[in-house]
Amino acid sequence: MRERTLILIKPDAINRGLAGEIISRFEKKGLKIVGMKMMKMSEEKAREHYSHHVGKPFYPDLEKFMTSMPIIALVVEGRNAVDVVRRIVGSTNGREAEPGSIRGDYSMSVSKNLIHASDSKENAEKEIKRFFKEDELFDYRLAYEDFLYASDE
Helix, strand or coil, X not given: CEEXXXXXXCHHHHHCCCHHXXXXXXXXXXXXXXXXXXXXXCHXXXXXXXXXXXXXXXXXXXXXXXXXXXXXXXXXXXXXHHHHHHHHHCXXXXXXXXXXXXXXXXXXXXXXXXXXXXXXXXXXXXXXHHHCCHHHCCCHHHHHHHHHHCCCC
């Protein structure tokens, strides 16, 4: 069963030149990238995405950080994608994240921890719709079938 999840490569990862390394980890695991774009997150989008944190003391700094520079939003697809991605990403606190995970290898922070990954199938569906239109997502199966059966006309 195919499952999709959202990943946001945060401004600190972009600034440190880690985007390619981060993306390659998902590809090497066998997940398919079905959507990807670089964008600057608006304050409105940040408030929507982090609505569960709005009102907390750290939220203003989080919003400022997430809107300060571009992010890369991507959707990956694969079997148990949400759980697989969460294991690759590692725990929120980079100092406590397992070595071998993205945060365990490259982060020393809780707030500037390089990457966001959806935490459930339900949230993945909502978050994907927040950052991508349906026509911005690619279906490999259809493309492969089109390629196989394309005529030479």
